Amino acid sequence: MTGWLSPEEWTAVRLSLLVATTAMIASLPFGVLVAWLLARGRFWGKSALDTLVHLPLIMPPVVTGYLLLIGFGRRGPIGAFLAEHFGIVLSFRWTGAALACAVMGFPLLVRAVRLSIEAVDRKLEDAAGALGASPVWVFFVVTLPLCLPGVLAGMILCFAKAMGEFGATITFVSNIPGETQTLPSAIYTFTQIPGGEGGALRLTLVSIAISMAALLASEWMARLIGRKIAV
Template sequence: MDAFSLSAEEWAAIRLSLQVSVVAMVASLPFGVLTAYVLARGRFWGKSLLNGLVHLPLILPPVVTGYILLILFGRRGPIGAFLADHFGIVLSFRWTGAALACAVMGFPLMVRSIRLSIEAVDGKLEEAAGTLGASPLFVFLTVTLPLMLPGVVAGMILAFAKAMGEFGATITFVSNIPGETQTLSAAIYTFTQVPGGDAGALRLTLVAIVLSMAALLASEALSRVIGKRIHAQ
């Protein structure tokens, strides 16, 4: 095989990483927006505790996060057993479990970015809309959401990029099964553990760099477009 030609297994790892990253990003977005809004606008007891829990995956070793997921969502875990018995949903050692692990690891970055964008919104604009008779939901959809969109986009890209590079939590929770749970990072790790695997590791490393740069450039472009539309209004 040519030094720069990707094998079928390498393509499978790339496709799986993209699939897992997109699913993790999209599935966590509604929860990220809600959590960020609660942290930015809420005034309640336990807010600091909630903020700490949200950001805990950034502090814990990824392997620890993956092990906690395995305990909770494994076939014998309380949540995993319930999902398997009642809905036939199995997450451990499946690509859906990889998406869950990536969503958990990227969630703090998404929430932080969205929260900062919400806090930057002038509260007087929301109050003015409220005094005109608009409901809280209508105020959020017509005033807050458009102004916080750049932060939402940035949070989505950060979560996607984090998911693309996630390794520790994923391999602990769903293992490293080629074609099923072997993501780009896991495939690179596998190549580094076998003799003569340097070429494969280098190929996938270059792919990871290209995908990460593409995500960052897309984030910048989208943020500029949204920013211009907001200022135009």
């Protein structure tokens, strides 16, 4: 297997998996919280939040990447703050690539989770409340378990989006082999150099395999959960 892919290609695969997994896991709590706010909350500015969350879905990815560069770059207001107080540098690092992927995948995650929270019968939540569960407990012991298939679907969508993210990533953290060169960037690089077709094709096959594996895994898990909570 190692012989099949060159070390550089392996690095790109490993990096892509790391970036996509980090993006998925790090955005999960925020995604569930925002989805819950949008599904159940009644507050001023709800539609503004909704729009903000969905912006990366409709804006050109390059624009999102550029906004991240301005905001989270070393001289950007947030980037400078993070570097100064926490020593976290995002620009031109793999962590920056994860941030870009998380932002791009966020609307997909929120959409899936929100829809599944809306599908949870509020009557069950009322029943739990009458049995003495506070709203926070109701969420964790009734709402969340019942919308788990949706959360799972959202996670897979977010992961898949992160695996394929190109525009925002390359704009924000560039295309540095071993640091920010994910699968799409590597494939793009191969297509730009003479004799790179072989590498591009191999990485394309790897991409397809990872996407299919993720999809199958999510189907299998959703079925497992679905069987448990079937009414």
